[in-house]
Amino acid sequence: MEMMKKPQIKSMKYEDFKDNETLEKMAAELRAGGTNVVVGCLDEMIEWGRSNSLWPLTFATSCCGIEFMAVGAARYDFARFGFEVTRASPRQADIIMVAGTITHKMAPVLRRLYDQMADPKYVVAVGGCAVSGGPFRKSYHVVQGVDTILPVDVYIPGCPPRPEALLYGMMQLQRKVKVERFLGGVNRKEPKPDYLKEK
């Protein structure tokens, strides 16, 4: 990323932007004058918003998908955490919940879905099959864990995971999102890991 030009601001020096004391003093002055001011880090606010509006892709291959639907329905209701808007198009989704077995035939399709999603994007491996192949690990047609084809952020074990486990896993992802620096790095393209590079 190129450095931006130093902006010219009349009322304060550029260095003061990064100086907490000056900022606090300014805020105190403004408050004394009756203006409501909150000083904070913009990153933190963006991350707070981002972590509470993670939109999953409507993607499920097998049994875990039913539990995924159950989490979306009335009793477990993941809308409470901001996951309610499931998107049918990968271009509008933030996370892909790989719910179910990934087979050899499905692997390139899944990879394409992942590539079509916009950065920043996250992958959650839901259930034994997506984590490691699960009960079908010995099958000739099953991928041995989705992490061999995609970078996985959170693993949720279980066959299928209980809705509570799904919620817990999603909250772990929220924690992960909350400590990222949206303006300072995550939104920039990271170098691709070797296994994702075209051969």
Next chain:
Amino acid sequence: MISNEIIAIPVAEYHDRMQQLRNEGYDFLESLTGMDWGDSLGVVCHLESTTTGAHIVVKTATEDREHPELPTVSDIWKAAELNEREVYGFFGVRFVGHPDMRRLFLREDWVGYPLRKDYDASPEVNPVRMTNEETLDSTPTYQLNADGKLEEKVNVIFEDGEYVINIGPQHPATHGVLRFRVSLEGEIIKKLDVNCGYIHRGIEKMCESLTYPQTLALTDRLDYLAAMHNRHALCMCIEQAAGIEVSDRVQYIRTIMDELQRIDSHLLFFSCLCMDLGALTAFFYGFRDREKILDIFEGTCGGRLILNYNTIGGVQADIAPDFVRKVKEFIAYLRPQLKEYHDVFTNNVIARQRLTGVGVLSREDAISFGATGATGRAAGWACDVRKRMPYGVYDRVDFREVLFTEGDCFARYMVRMEEIEESMRIIEQLIDNIPEGPYQTKTKPVIRIPEGSYYAAVEASRGEFGVFIESRGDKSPYRMKFRSTGLPLVSAIGTIARGAKIADLIAIGGTLDYVVPDIDR
């Protein structure tokens, strides 16, 4: 119970004899199983007559392992169409005269035939290929020349100028990873090509290396909305083969559990159909009530979706102390809810217009495709296994087989909704009369099945679920085949959807209510 005697037919007479059997009234091809007997490759066909209820099992085999060829029966029973493609993909048997010889489940560049006994399963031979699969617009087909020689021809599925739309594998309305290619004329569907295999997990091959009790673990994951039924069928087949008696208590518990599972599945069907048609509130209603069944399951089985409850000779654990009370409470609760469903959705003008008269499947086609379950009964075919070949305690309860004659989407929908009521009636008759007794018969630590082949079927949530086992007397099966409930439905979808509008495909798929892992196995 179906006789386990198999009539062998030589390859040369195979097609004529099958045609003859069809003319004798065997109009329902229950299942077509590919087999590798070591020295020969072949197929086993289970036939049934829908008028007399008679069963017959026939087999044919070819000894040529390099270029095995068998005559097709897809011109006699439409159900054979996809089944023979499956056999081709798994065993490499080419069916002469079959219009479409592509692999059904595997990629076209797959090396080897996985269900053959000499298949090389090492990952070097078939690594995970990350290249996109090429979609073919034409297929090879093999025909016999006048001089008796085999000739390869090309059968074009989609012409160059056709307007072809791809739906799936990632599409919310396909209920999983199923792929359709639809050729359109304006809005009207001209032709539909199904592409399966995106969730083919190789369960049948895995079963061959597992012991009988171990194979049980995989059946729940086939059709996870009929987990109880699937496992019931497998347990029943093994029990019949090994001569294990189960107590009356177990029969009662299994029957009640089966019916609870059926209600569960039909509620999910209702939810998903409504959601597909845009009625999101109904989705929440269905799921809210479904959770109550899952609670009952959880109390007894410990699981919500994958239950692992039936075992060979009984069930895993006795019913929970509050099971009876909870089931009664649930039935009392669901009755008024069902009325609400009908008020909210069934009598809605838009729902009626989108379902009535759409996607008609005739009775003859339903039988020819082997589309059992609610799809067959909506077309007027009395195909309920609970009535045809009673198992459990179904012969001791009074219930009605819900039959419609229209064969359209609305009839399929109504069959399921009324079946919920019938299921509740069955449970009510049983729940107070569960006899005392052991919940598990003592079995040997290693279960062996005498040599032979066995077939057992149950009425699962979406049709007849059958298990075919060929045993050589070992502790694991020589060949285990599951008659998928969904595969016939998917094979029929081309016929149902032809002439319908593209938007109706969603209603058709929703009311067929297939579960994709069950199709692909």
